[in-house]
Amino acid sequence: MTLIYIIVGCLLGVGIGFLIPTIPYSVSNYLAIAIVASLDSVFGGIASNIKKVFDIKVFISGFFVNSILAILLTYLGQKLNVDIYLAAIIVFVGRMFNNLGIIRRYYLEKIDIKSDNKTTKD
Amino acid sequence: MKTKTDKNKIVLRVTIAFISTLLVSTILIQFKSVDEYRKSNIESLREDELKTQVATYKSKYEEAQEQLQSNQNKIDEYKNTADENAKSSELIEEELAQSNDLLGLTDVKGEGVILTLIDTDENRYTSENIRTLINELKYAGAEAISINGNRVINLADIVTINDTFIVMNGGSIRLDSPYEIKAIGDRKYLTSTLNMKNSGFVDLMKSSNLEILVKESESITINKYNGSIKNEYIKEDE
Numbered sequence: 001m002t003l004i005y006i007i008v009g010c011l012l013g014v015g016i017g018f019l020i021p022t023i024p025y026s027v028s029n030y031l032a033i034a035i036v037a038s039l040d041s042v043f044g045g046i047a048s049n050i051k052k053v054f055d056i057k058v059f060i061s062g063f064f065v066n067s068i069l070a071i072l073l074t075y076l077g078q079k080l081n082v083d084i085y086l087a088a089i090i091v092f093v094g095r096m097f098n099n100l101g102i103i104r105r106y107y108l109e110k111i112d113i114k115s116d117n118k119t120t121k122d
Numbered sequence: 123m124k125t126k127t128d129k130n131k132i133v134l135r136v137t138i139a140f141i142s143t144l145l146v147s148t149i150l151i152q153f154k155s156v157d158e159y160r161k162s163n164i165e166s167l168r169e170d171e172l173k174t175q176v177a178t179y180k181s182k183y184e185e186a187q188e189q190l191q192s193n194q195n196k197i198d199e200y201k202n203t204a205d206e207n208a209k210s211s212e213l214i215e216e217e218l219a220q221s222n223d224l225l226g227l228t229d230v231k232g233e234g235v236i237l238t239l240i241d242t243d244e245n246r247y248t249s250e251n252i253r254t255l256i257n258e259l260k261y262a263g264a265e266a267i268s269i270n271g272n273r274v275i276n277l278a279d280i281v282t283i284n285d286t287f288i289v290m291n292g293g294s295i296r297l298d299s300p301y302e303i304k305a306i307g308d309r310k311y312l313t314s315t316l317n318m319k320n321s322g323f324v325d326l327m328k329s330s331n332l333e334i335l336v337k338e339s340e341s342i343t344i345n346k347y348n349g350s351i352k353n354e355y356i357k358e359d360e
Contacts, residue, residue: 002134009140009143012147025155
């Protein structure tokens with residue numbers, strides 16, 4: 001059921017994304033880092049859901065606060081002439097790989113259990 | 123209790139849908155923006171790309187500069203030849219004007235004498251007399267001569283036809299008394315030549331009972347030759 005909501009949301013997002021005009025290049029830097037941050041939150045959410053510790057409040061706060069923090073850090077980095085956004089990307093992408101690993105292992109185990117069941121049935 | 127969990131579930135799903143909408147739309151906007159700037163904006167290029175582009179533009183600029191230089195040289199050459207052409211055409215025009223003056227194809231003006239020859243009851247002027255007069259005038263340095271307004275060119279002829287009338291220029295013009303002859307040249311020299319005692323033209327004519335008037339003038343206008351000068355038989359010897 002939740003999957004349907006997600007798909008509908010994605011389709012809506014596609015429509016909105018096509019309708020909204022392009023943004024200036026200087027802003028797109030910040031948007032990129034915000035996207036990485038929110039993707040990290042999404043994968044984190046999926047991973048915590050697998051671990052059965054998913055909390056919508058944690059998820060939403062992580063989603064927005066991480067994005068905004070990433071943007072602020074990037075801005076600060078530009079003012080200081082230090083590429084802070086690189087650090088943010090390393091952290092976010094590292095966590096994304098971590099979470100993807102958790103997700104991967106979970107589904108591998110699931111498949112293993114299914115095939116075990118099949119063999120025992122046979 | 124059950125309704126509360128249901129409500130929570132719906133809120134959760136809507137929130138998730140909202141978040142996926144937000145994320146997907148943002149990603150799409152970013153894709154679009156980046157794509158567009160990649161295509162059009164130099165700011166979006168990496169340093170290496172910029173370097174290669176600068177290098178290519180530099181070589182292109184140098185090429186263009188070279189071409190400009192060679193084109194400018196060519197233009198200079200063309201200008202020079204054009205100047206030369208203009209000069210030579212000026213010279214040719216000058217020569218042409220001079221030739222026309224010499225041929226009698228232009229109206230001319232200058233000091234000279236005006237002679238009026240009038241037939242009398244006792245005697246009449248012959249073409250011989252007029253030819254002699256023209257010859258004398260030429261000898262005295264006349265540069266342009268006309269008879270009754272008809273220019274005497276180098277090839278002019280004056281003859282008597284049937285012992286009755288005088289014609290000039292191949293019979294196209296009939297001359298009658300009084301003959302008004304204009305000559306441009308040194309007027310003093312012209313008059314003194316004509317007025318020489320006994321052997322001068324004026325004395326000769328007067329002794330034959332013919333009337334002749336000589337008048338000096340500071341400014342005489344002689345019209346150009348009206349006919350056309352044609353060569354049929356002569357060819358330039360190469």
